Amino acid sequence: MKIEPALIEARGLSKTYPGRRESDPSTLALEDFDITVSAHEVACVVGPSGCGKTTLLNIIAGFETPSSGSLKVRGQTITGPHPDRSVVFQQPALFPWLTVWDNITLGPRLRGVNLQTLEESTKKVLLSVGLAGFEHHFPYQLSGGMRQRVQLARVLVASPDVILMDEPFGALDAQTRVVMHEVVLKVWSEYRPTIFFITHDVEEALILSDCIYVMTRRPGRIKERIDVPFNRPRSYALIGDPEFASLRARIVGILRNEWLEAQE
Ligand SMILES: Nc1ncnc2c1ncn2[C@@H]1O[C@H](COP(=O)(O)OP(=O)(O)OP(=O)(O)O)[C@@H](O)[C@H]1O
Ligand SMILES: [Mg+2]
Structure with a gap:
C-alpha cells in the first residue's frame, strides 16, 4: 500500500x-x-x-x-x-466593484478555467455556503457573515489542496459565528x-x-x-x-x- x-x-x-x-x-x-x-x-x-x-x-x-x-x-x-493554498482572511478581502458571482469566479477565469465547468462549480459552491440568490449582489449589500461566505466560496471554487x-x-457577533461554524461543517462534509x-x-x-x-x-x-x-x-x-x-x-x-x- x-x-x-x-x-x-x-x-x-x-x-x-x-x-x-x-x-x-x-x-x-x-x-x-x-x-x-x-x-x-x-x-x-x-x-x-x-x-x-x-x-x-x-x-x-x-x-x-x-x-x-x-x-x-x-x-x-x-x-x-x-492557489493550492488559499487564505480566508479575518476581514473579507473582496473587490467592492464586483458582484458576488464575479468575486468568486475571478481567479479561475484569469487562470483560463473552462467556463461551463466553472459555472457549474460556482452554482454548487453558492448552494453549499448558503448564498444562492445573492450572486448579483455587491459586497456593500451583504452582511459581515455573508461576506465571509463569499470568501469561503471563492476559495472552494479554486479546489485548493488546503x-x-x-x-x-473573529469580527462577527457570537450568533453569526455559530451560523458560520455550521457552514464550515457543511462545507467540510461536502468537499x-x-x-x-x-x-x-x-x-x-x-x-x-x-x-x-x-x-x-x-x-x-x-x-x-x-x-x-x-x-x-x-x-x-x-x-x-x-x-x-x-x-x-x-x-x-x-x-x-x-x-x-x-x-x-
Ligand atoms: N512583519 C513583521 N515585522 C516585524 N514583526 C512582526 C511582523 N509580523 C508580526 N510581527 C511580530 O511577531 C509576533 C507575532 O505576531 P503574529 O501576528 O504572528 O501574532 P498572532 O499570534 O497572530 O497575534 P494575534 O492573535 O493578535 O493575531 C508579534 O510580536 C508581532 O509584533
Ligand atoms: Mg494573528
Whole structure:
C-alpha cells in the first residue's frame, strides 16, 4: 500500500523578524514548531495574542519565509504563494466593484478555467455556503457573515489542496459565528477540504477541528497537541457533551496558565 505523505509538514520552524533599523531588536515570533496535517484533516491553532499564529499561517501560505526549519506541502518545499493554498482572511478581502458571482469566479477565469465547468462549480459552491440568490449582489449589500461566505466560496471554487483561515469569524457577533461554524461543517462534509484554522475561540476550535495545537506565548512553541475525538458529521449539540466541556476546560486552563506565567 502506498503511504501518502502528510499534506502539510513543518519541522523545527522558526521565524525571527529583524528590527526596522539595524539598532532595533529583532523579534523571535515562532520557535521550533513541528506540525503535521493530513489530507482532509481540520487542524486548529489556538494561542495568546502575539504568539506567532498569523506568522505560522503566513509561512504556510508562502507570504513569509521561515528563518529556519523546513515546511513542505505534499512533500514539496514552499517557495511562495499558490492557489493550492488559499487564505480566508479575518476581514473579507473582496473587490467592492464586483458582484458576488464575479468575486468568486475571478481567479479561475484569469487562470483560463473552462467556463461551463466553472459555472457549474460556482452554482454548487453558492448552494453549499448558503448564498444562492445573492450572486448579483455587491459586497456593500451583504452582511459581515455573508461576506465571509463569499470568501469561503471563492476559495472552494479554486479546489485548493488546503484552506488557510486566520480568525475568519473573529469580527462577527457570537450568533453569526455559530451560523458560520455550521457552514464550515457543511462545507467540510461536502468537499472534505484540508483546513488549517487559527482562532482565539476554544469552542470554535473544538467544534470544527480534528486536532488542536495549543501555543505558548511568544515566541510561539507548541504547548500541547490535542486530538479532538468527536465523530463527524457534527452538530452544535456537541457543546452539551461532557467530554466537550472537559476538553474546553483543559484548553482554557492551558491558555490561562500561559497568561498567568507572563504576569510573573
Ligand atoms: N512583519 C513583521 N515585522 C516585524 N514583526 C512582526 C511582523 N509580523 C508580526 N510581527 C511580530 O511577531 C509576533 C507575532 O505576531 P503574529 O501576528 O504572528 O501574532 P498572532 O499570534 O497572530 O497575534 P494575534 O492573535 O493578535 O493575531 C508579534 O510580536 C508581532 O509584533
Ligand atoms: Mg494573528
